[in-house]
Amino acid sequence: MAAEAHDLVKIYGRGDTAVRALDGASVTIPTGTFTAVMGPSGSGKSTLMHALAGLDTVDSGRVVLGDTDLTALDERRRTLLRRERLGFVFQSFNLIPSLTAAENIALPLTLAGRPVDQDWYEELVATLGLAGRLHHRPAELSGGQQQRVAVARALIARPEIVFADEPTGNLDSRSGEALLEFLRHAARDLGQTIVMVTHDPRAAAYADRVVFLADGRVTAELDDPTADAVLAQMARLDAPARIGG
């Protein structure tokens, strides 16, 4: 397993206004799989992803990455672990404006003081179609190009897991599909483990597996998803909330 979460509880706030964002969430992420995380708004998707990625702590439960118990690490060690072992792609790209595309891609290795694996760099640049844009800064790139730079940056250090939070949220459908095809290729052909939070059943259909959250818990899983099967499952999750509402 690349990652495991056992019985996670995360409570925001106190007393009457306390919210159980995670309420006994358990999930396993097998190595080399592309997993999509779905669920209604407020079901705990971002909170679960942040817990798995060591971006945030939980109130109880355990997160294990590879053979490291993340929940036993202090903030400094979690930061190091994120930098050395994980990759991230966010909806808002999060590129450094003053750096070129090439410098942005290499950034995780620059920060870690490690050399760039030139063959891997060139493979990423070629597969993501970035060869002609490497000396441009983010402001000179389209949204799709910026997101492809962000994906190359997430993969350059060959992290144990890439976490993607709505990575196609700011892209037109064509750029979004190209990106999802690349993520699927990275998992299937290169063995990259990927966890993606999405609201879009068509995006989730690119994954090997969909994990559904409701009220802070994993309530269903779907292997080899189609967009229709994902929609049907989402409708089931939404149904109780509509009764009387």
Ligand SMILES: Nc1ncnc2c1ncn2[C@@H]1O[C@H](COP(=O)(O)OP(=O)(O)OP(=O)(O)O)[C@@H](O)[C@H]1O
């Ligand atoms: N920093 C915070 N302080 C207080 N409550 C929070 C905080 N972050 C999240 N929550 C609450 O925790 C619950 C789960 O939030 P989370 O963002 O994980 O859901 P989500 O499934 O990712 O939602 P969305 O699909 O709308 O992004 C929600 O009720 C949310 O309001």
